[in-house]
Amino acid sequence: MSAAPTPTLDEIRDWPATVNVPEAARAIGISKSHFFELIKRGEAPVSVLSFGARHRVVTASLVRLLEGA
Structure with a gap:
C-alpha cells in the first residue's frame, strides 16, 4: 500500500x-x-488544539506555514 x-x-x-x-x-x-513527538515537546510548527490525549491541527495555521515555505 502506498x-x-x-x-x-x-x-x-x-x-x-x-x-x-x-x-x-x-x-x-x-x-x-x-x-506527535513535536507536539509532545511543544515544538509543533502549527497551532494544535489538545483535548487530553487527542490533538487537532488548525488548518489556517497549516496554510500560513505552507504559504511561507
Whole structure:
C-alpha cells in the first residue's frame, strides 16, 4: 500500500477548520510519529488544539506555514 499523495495548498484551503495529526503531517511532509513527538515537546510548527490525549491541527495555521515555505 502506498502513501496518499501530498495535498496541494488549494486542497488544504478547502479542509475543515481542524484536521487530525496524520493528515496535517502528510500536508507538511513529515511522519505522523515525528509530528506527535513535536507536539509532545511543544515544538509543533502549527497551532494544535489538545483535548487530553487527542490533538487537532488548525488548518489556517497549516496554510500560513505552507504559504511561507
